[in-house]
Amino acid sequence: MRFAAVALLWSAFAQAQDYGQLSGGLESNSQYYVDDKKTGDFTEDDRFRSNNYLRLDYTIKNWFANVQLESFEPRALLNYYPKYEGTDFGTFSVGYKSQKLEVTVGNFYEQFGSGLVLRTWEDRQLGINNSLRGGHVTYRPFDAVEVTALYGRQRDGFEVSRGDIYGFNTELGLGNFLGFETTGLDLGFSYVGRYEDLEVDNTEFNPMTNAFSTRLDFSEGSFYASGEYVLKGKDMYQELGDLYEDTYFDGNALLLNLGYAKSGLGIDATFRRMENMAFYSQRDQGQYGDNPYNQDVVNYLPALTKQHDYSLANIYVYQSQPKLVFNPLAKAGEIGGQIDVYKKFNRGTILGGKYGTKIALNYATWYGLDSKFNAVERNYDSGDFLAFGQKYFRETSMEVRKKISSKWSTIVTLVDTYYNTKYVEDRAGEVNAFITIAEATYKFGSSKSVRIEGQHMWSDDKDHDRAKNWAGGTLEYNFNSKFALFATDIWNYGNPDEDRQIHYYNFGGSFTKGSTRIGASYGRQRGGLVCVGGICRYVPQNTGFTLNIATAF
Known part of the structure; x- marks a missing residue:
């Protein structure tokens, strides 16, 4: 933080003296892990862990330079790459443009x-x-x-x-x-x-x-x-x-x-x-x-499916299958696709009503390649180029956004999913799940609002960590554009093992002023995948306090 303050002072001085322009940002993500009789005791070293990034960018005329200092002290957050440890310069460069x-x-x-x-x-x-x-x-x-x-x-x-x-x-x-x-x-x-x-x-x-x-x-x-x-x-x-x-x-x-895209209609396949x-x-x-x-991944192979914003819709997340593997389960790659349809019904129409209606439809389906494998000699034949093999994933979703009045707006989402755990996660089983989500936001004024969200999932998963039905909800209150509080919970109430029926609750708040945001929370993390843009990272089940700080200058 002291280094960031020095950088701010230098930025102001440099620009005043026409010595170029210095800008940057600081981000700090910290957690303190605690024991929990439901999610388990924290058995690793260092209950407090923190990931920190300070980036500085300097430009003068056509020249530029940047550096990013990173600190993972005393250790990186759970399940980050083991080589992220200590404090050092992560990236640096100079150049001309x-x-x-x-x-x-x-x-x-x-x-x-x-x-x-x-x-x-x-x-x-x-x-x-x-x-x-x-x-x-x-x-x-x-x-x-x-x-x-x-x-x-x-x-x-x-x-x-x-x-x-x-x-x-x-x-x-x-x-x-x-x-x-x-x-x-x-x-x-x-x-x-x-x-x-x-x-x-x-x-x-x-x-x-x-x-x-x-x-x-x-x-x-x-x-x-x-x-x-x-x-x-x-x-x-x-x-x-x-x-x-x-x-x-x-x-x-x-x-x-x-x-195809024009006013009020979009189709993408x-x-x-x-x-x-x-x-x-x-x-x-x-x-x-x-x-x-x-x-050390050279190319970018994200899962081409709808990226959901809701927690229950992100339990069965498809990950792309680009690799050739003989053991433990033979796979040569994937084949499939998705189609998105966006439609806006204008005000005054039957479906548009007084304020208009927006509907988004998505259908995604993915299969393995229709291949023949010889695991002993490690060779295979991928067969016809466009032949479909074992089904990996299929999902149909619909999202309806409707403004009811000048103060009330709603979002209703339906998701129907088939998920082949055997081929996607290399463990036995297939899952069918249906998810309903309803969200409503009420605005008191230009910046004050309350958001309520309810979710439910019906699932035939036999895995005791994810089994059967789930329910979830969120309550968020924005006092103004700067300060907000939230409370959220998802609960696997349908698990046949009562000891595994866990409320994964989380509550906290955030404060934003200018380019600075501070967020704090306490709660439980469900073990599973965290995904951004179709790329995922596994996060183990845990409980603790979280503090996030981000600022730009």
Whole structure:
């Protein structure tokens, strides 16, 4: 905090003296874990744990520099990557940026296309920061042409991984070249190579693995479409951290997206097929058990399903299945997609009423590839390219947003889910669940409001940690734009084991002023997945106090 105060003073001084501009942000997330007869005693070291991030960005004319200091003291929060420990500089870089040229040396983030071959990013809630440390150059000789070249090693805790990452990307605005006035047509091509030399007995071992992506984006009026195809070269097979130096497989991916959007109506459909598309900058990242910490991942393969905001709708969360695995359960990848339909009924219509109505529909379904496996010899045949295998996941949801009066607004959500725990989580069972959610907000004035939310889930899950029916609710009161209090609870009242019928309650509040927010709470955390944008992190069951502080300057 003292360092942040010094940075604030320097920022004001530098700008006053025309020495450039300094900006940044501080984020602190802390928890104190306590014993609880329902969720269990805390048996690990250090009940108090804290993740802290201080980022500073400095610019002067066309030059820039940034640094991020991170502290995980005395330890990181539960189930973060074990290499996040102590205090050190997490990322740093310097560079130059103009209209045509951008050069960065140090840590940088990049995404090629949809991310199927490369995406580096940071999400502190998930404990992900896979930035590349090296060099990055982007050149734009014309308005319709952009070329990027990069080299680096991915961040791994406060260190970097063993693998060298090489990348090249080009974006061509064909619509501009062809003189199209209303039609958008863009072509992209990417190359990513991972070089990791290993001491293996196989003389034919190739330390380089190459991935290529080509894509085309089209738009005309209210219609848009895009497609991307990826080829991933042969890579050594790994299973739970064990490398099989005589076993190699290539991979591929196909992504298609179609959409239509105009005032009051939106339709978006996505199809994706992935086969053996797991891609790590360090091959043995399975050492912690199929990489639950999402570390050293070169590409971005999120689950393409609806991202829910409600706790019960996030119990059975699908995770993408891009890997080739022979044991304990044979899988070669996934195939499926989703479709979203958004419709707004205007005021004065039958369904719109006085204030209008918004309806959102989503249907998502995912399957394994229809493949034949020989687990003994470790080989397989993926069969027809578009053949569907075992069903993994299916979900249908509807959300209706309706303003009843100038003060009352409501949201009603229905979710019907099929979840194959055998293939998604590698444990026995299949689950059918139906969830209903109702939310109402009452506004007293311009900034004072109360929000009430009720949830219920019917489930046939036989797992005693998640079994049968759940109920949940939230009460939130906003005194003004600065201060708010909340209380929430979900309860697995249908569990046949009464000792496992637990109220996962949580209550607290937040205070916001300008760019500073402070939040505090106490309660129980249900063991399960925390997901952001289709990428998930497992959080163990626990009870304790939480303090979050975030500010920007």
